[in-house]
Amino acid sequence: MYRIYFLLLFLLLFLTTCNKKSKNNRNEDCYLHWIDSYGREIVLTQKPERVISLSPGITEMIFLMKYEDKLVGITDFCTYPPETEFIPKIGGIQNFNMESLVLLHPDLVLISSIVSKNDVEKLTSLHIPVIALKEEENIEGILSTLTFLGKLFDKQSLADSLTSSLRKKLNLLQSANDHHTKQSVYYVVGFGEAGDYTAPKNSHIHEIITKAGGRNIGENLTGWNISREFLFQENPDVIFVRSENLRQFITLYPYSELTATKEGRVYPIESSWIDIVSPRNVLAIEKMNEILKKEKKVR
Numbered sequence: 001m002y003r004i005y006f007l008l009l010f011l012l013l014f015l016t017t018c019n020k021k022s023k024n025n026r027n028e029d030c031y032l033h034w035i036d037s038y039g040r041e042i043v044l045t046q047k048p049e050r051v052i053s054l055s056p057g058i059t060e061m062i063f064l065m066k067y068e069d070k071l072v073g074i075t076d077f078c079t080y081p082p083e084t085e086f087i088p089k090i091g092g093i094q095n096f097n098m099e100s101l102v103l104l105h106p107d108l109v110l111i112s113s114i115v116s117k118n119d120v121e122k123l124t125s126l127h128i129p130v131i132a133l134k135e136e137e138n139i140e141g142i143l144s145t146l147t148f149l150g151k152l153f154d155k156q157s158l159a160d161s162l163t164s165s166l167r168k169k170l171n172l173l174q175s176a177n178d179h180h181t182k183q184s185v186y187y188v189v190g191f192g193e194a195g196d197y198t199a200p201k202n203s204h205i206h207e208i209i210t211k212a213g214g215r216n217i218g219e220n221l222t223g224w225n226i227s228r229e230f231l232f233q234e235n236p237d238v239i240f241v242r243s244e245n246l247r248q249f250i251t252l253y254p255y256s257e258l259t260a261t262k263e264g265r266v267y268p269i270e271s272s273w274i275d276i277v278s279p280r281n282v283l284a285i286e287k288m289n290e291i292l293k294k295e296k297k298v299r
Contacts, residue, residue, distance in 0.1 A: 032152060037113045037134035038120065044129060047154055048108035052101060053078060054093055055112040057278040058133060061146055062110075064162060064279060067153045073104045080272055080280075094119075102126060135277065137204045139170065139211070142279055166282055170211060173289055177213035183292055185214035186236035186260075187274070189224060191249060196231060197224045204277050212288035214238065228254060235259050238295055240288060242275075243268035267291050 032044040052073040053059040059078040062068055068083065073090050088104060091097040094115060101109070101123075109128055111120070112135040123130045131152075133145055143163045150159020187205055190197035198218040199205030209216040217234040218226060232254075239260045241249045246268040250261050260266055273284040 034131065034148075036130075036132040038117060038132045040120075040132070042129065042131050044108070046107075048129075048152070050104070050106045050108070052090070052104060052106040052109045054096060054109065054115055055133070055135075056080070056276050057142075058110050058112065058145070058149075059084060060276075060278045060280070061142075061149055064146070065149050065153055065155050065158060067149075067155065070153075072106060073101060080276075080278075098122060102128070137202065137277065138207050139166075139204075139281060142277065142281065143167065146279070162279070166279060169282055169286070173211060173213070173285060177211075177289070182213060182215040183237040183295060184217050184234060185209050185212075185288070185292070186217050186231065186234070186239045188239065188241040188245065188249060191245075191255060192252065196226045196228060198226045200224060204281065205274060208274060208281055208284050209288065212285045213292050214288060232258070237265065238292060239266040240269045240274075240291075241266060242271040244271065265295060 029045045030043055031046045032042070034042045034044075036042055049070055050072045051062070051067070051070045053062060053071060054075055056075070056078045059071070059074050060080055062071055063081055063083070068087075071087050073088050074084060075093050075096060076089050076091060077093060078084050078087075078089075088100075090100040090104070093112070096119075098119075106128060109123055109130045111130060111132050113132050114135055115132065120130050120132065133148070134141065143166060146159050146163050150156045187199050187209060188197075189199060189205070198221070199209070199216060200221040200223060201216070201219045203224075206216045206219060217231075217236050218224075235258065237260065239249075239258070246266065249255050250266050255261055269284060269287060273280045273287070
């Protein structure tokens with residue numbers, strides 16, 4: 001009886017010790033433990049050395065984190081900074097070339113949440129780690145992504161410095177704009193025969209306009225469409241349009257009849273500063289703020 005008791009006690013102690021060792025080994029082997037935007041548990045055993053980015057915004061932030069030498073592949077839409085020209089392209093964001101991706105032997109693929117779960121499953125079935133990051137719709141989300149990349153690439157101090165600098169700029173703009181009457185702003189997302197479009201309240205462009213000190217005329221819209229009747233009723237104080245579309249917009253009827261157009265208050269803005277959710281959105285905010293302050297003085 002006692003022999004059986006001591007045998008069972010020995011086995012229990014042995015199994016407990018093995019379990020502790022197993023857990024310790026897992027902790028030692030774990031470089032990063034993360035739950036991504038698809039709710040998937042990700043465990044990386046080492047710092048990634050061959051990274052593929054399937055998001056223009058993420059690619060841009062990888063350069064900011066000074067980790068671009070580890071980028072072995074990006075999409076055709078990852079065009080900033082100019083150095084992206086020299087990184088292999090694997091197609092679009094949602095229609096990337098799976099074979100080309102695999103041939104690059106990545107040890108991590110970073111994707112936005114617009115990449116389908118089906119594609120994620122294909123990659124994971126090939127034992128390629130994938131981390132899905134939410135396609136952010138606000139500046140705070142951009143700062144969160146920078147913080148995560150700092151953790152992922154072991155560059156926390158650089159990430160902290162970048163987020164602190166961006167937040168400081170935003171806070172200064174916020175405090176300067178708090179006590180001023182806001183001018184109405186129309187950002188031209190689309191125009192012409194295909195229809196008229198602007199940024200609704202739930203978009204990152206709306207946040208850019210408001211942080212710049214303007215009032216977005218699309219703030220009460222539920223979608224991106226805007227009627228011309230509504231546009232002329234709002235008669236915006238200032239209009240911003242992509243640089244490449246400026247000349248066409250100001251000369252095309254009926255936009256040429258808007259008061260802001262007639263009085264020279266239509267301004268070009270670099271499309272990549274505002275259309276892509278990235279840290280360069282702060283440049284768009286600063287540029288818009290500069291123009292809105294100038295217009296306020298003139299009027």
